[in-house]
Amino acid sequence: MKxxxxxxxxxxxxxxxxxxxxxxxxxRRECLGCxxxxxxxxxxxxxxxxxxxxxxxxxxxSTAKVKQGIVKACEKRPVSMSDIDKLVNDIEMKIHxxxxxxxxxxxxxxxxxxxxxxxxxxxxxxxxAIYRQFKDINSWLSEIQEVLKTKK
Ligand SMILES: [Zn+2]
Numbered sequence: 318m319k320x321x322x323x324x325x326x327x328x329x330x331x332x333x334x335x336x337x338x339x340x341x342x343x344x345r346r347e348c349l350g351c352x353x354x355x356x357x358x359x360x361x362x363x364x365x366x367x368x369x370x371x372x373x374x375x376x377x378x379s380t381a382k383v384k385q386g387i388v389k390a391c392e393k394r395p396v397s398m399s400d401i402d403k404l405v406n407d408i409e410m411k412i413h414x415x416x417x418x419x420x421x422x423x424x425x426x427x428x429x430x431x432x433x434x435x436x437x438x439x440x441x442x443x444x445x446a447i448y449r450q451f452k453d454i455n456s457w458l459s460e461i462q463e464v465l466k467t468k469k
Contacts, residue, residue, distance in 0.1 A: 318346060318357055325350025366412055369421045378412065378420065380405050387429060390444035394437045404432040438464055 318328055325348050332345035342359040366378035384405045391401060408428045412420050426448045433441040442461050449460075 320348040320350055321355050322353045323351040364418055367419045380409055390440040394440050396437050400436055
């Protein structure tokens with residue numbers, strides 16, 4: 318850290334403690350140039366992800382909501398909760414890596430479908446049916462056939 322008194326770049330940490338709520342670390346530093354002491358705070362950088370809905374309004378991204386949708390699609394299917402949790406984590410990571418603070422609901426939907434395709438055909442088709450709101454039964458059927466084809 319650059320000393321606020323003399324601008325020297327060398328310092329030593331003489332004390333560090335975690336704040337009561339555990340969200341930051343307070344460090345007491347001593348400048349090796351002038352010997353004065355100052356305090357720095359270290360916090361985790363959290364950039365909330367905003368989800369842009371079809372209507373254009375924004376809402377904070379929630380893993381709970383994504384999970385809810387997946388759990389529903391996997392109802393009575395041989396998919397374990399740990400598989401679902403893993404999928405939710407993967408999706409969250411993908412969003413953090415590929416988007417800069419904002420993602421559309423349709424992109425999240427695509428990630429969910431990608432993941433479900435790997436986990437369970439039926440869950441995938443269920444989710445896709447709701448999510449894509451197929452206009453007619455034919456486009457839904459062709460989607461199902463597509464899944465069956467790739468699984469062979
Ligand atoms: Zn200094």
